Amino acid sequence: xxxxxxxxxxxxxxxxxxxxxxxxxxxxxxxxxxxxxxxxxxxxxxxxxxxxxxxxxxxxxxxxxxxxxxxxxxxxxxxxxxxxxxxxxxxxxxxxxxxxxxxxxxxxxxxxxxxxxxxxxxxxxxxxxxxxxxxxxxxxxxxxxxxxxxxxxxxxxxxxxxxxxxxxxxxxxxxxxxxxxxxxxxxxxxxxxxxxxxxxxxxxxxxxxxxxxxxxxxxxxxxxxxxxxxxxxxxxxxxxxxxxxxxxxxxxxxxxxxxxxxxxxxxxxxxx
Numbered sequence: 001x002x003x004x005x006x007x008x009x010x011x012x013x014x015x016x017x018x019x020x021x022x023x024x025x026x027x028x029x030x031x032x033x034x035x036x037x038x039x040x041x042x043x044x045x046x047x048x049x050x051x052x053x054x055x056x057x058x059x060x061x062x063x064x065x066x067x068x069x070x071x072x073x074x075x076x077x078x079x080x081x082x083x084x085x086x087x088x089x090x091x092x093x094x095x096x097x098x099x100x101x102x103x104x105x106x107x108x109x110x111x112x113x114x115x116x117x118x119x120x121x122x123x124x125x126x127x128x129x130x131x132x133x134x135x136x137x138x139x140x141x142x143x144x145x146x147x148x149x150x151x152x153x154x155x156x157x158x159x160x161x162x163x164x165x166x167x168x169x170x171x172x173x174x175x176x177x178x179x180x181x182x183x184x185x186x187x188x189x190x191x192x193x194x195x196x197x198x199x200x201x202x203x204x205x206x207x208x209x210x211x212x213x214x215x216x217x218x219x220x221x222x223x224x225x226x227x228x229x230x231x232x233x234x235x236x237x238x239x240x241x242x243x244x245x246x247x248x249x250x251x252x253x254x255x256x257x258x259x260x261x262x263x264x265x266x267x268x269x270x271x272x
Contacts (some may be wrong), residue, residue, distance in 0.1 A: 207269030
């Protein structure tokens with residue numbers, strides 16, 4: 001059953017934890033109805049839905065399991081979004097393959113998994129979401145439509161990494177950095193495409209440095225490694241998920257209507 005809503009709607013892929021979770025919560029605080037997309041952890045996704053549902057601004061959220069690297073699952077995610085909310089305004093492509101492998105360690109299987117998740121999935125999901133993002137532009141909302149925070153237009157926001165421009169990149173960053181470099185090229189090219197950026201759907205990327213998440217601490221079990229990266233930052237700390245979600249919220253707002261095709265490096269000065 002389709003529910004007509006006066007709120008803008010955002011899909012955040014990979015939003016059951018970490019940076020994606022923070023983005024989903026921040027956009028909900030700004031008045032978006034949210035689709036919390038997850039791959040396997042239904043309980044964590046439901047936690048995010050419950051937190052959003054408890055906000056005082058009466059936003060709504062649903063959790064949808066889908067791996068957008070598989071095209072049919074991307075279609076399912078989109079279909080469930082439209083069935084629940086009737087429109088789509090913002091897509092945040094955060095879900096990622098996060099393992100580090102060098103040229104010596106990678107296999108054909110790991111290569112395909114990395115590029116399917118980090119490049120193919122976002123590229124094809126952008127393609128199938130485009131008609132709905134365009135339709136949202138044709139039926140714009142205003143602040144008078146409800147408690148909807150900073151009104152903006154239709155947006156695609158990808159999540160890259162500072163490793164694509166970090167001079168201390170290491171050999172085991174090859175596969176991950178290659179996929180994120182490709183994603184940045186997808187971002188800048190869609191921004192110039194006549195049916196995306198040319199039609200008013202802005203396409204931008206955020207590229208965080210090391211962010212203090214559960215996943216980062218699992219990867220860097222040695223506290224000295226965490227301290228090393230914190231020490232590289234001018235402020236002497238790791239980034240926090242809210243440092244990234246605030247930038248995504250800006251890109252989703254009307255204030256960013258003339259920002260298109262850009263990669264914003266959210267790293268506290270780690271790489272400049």
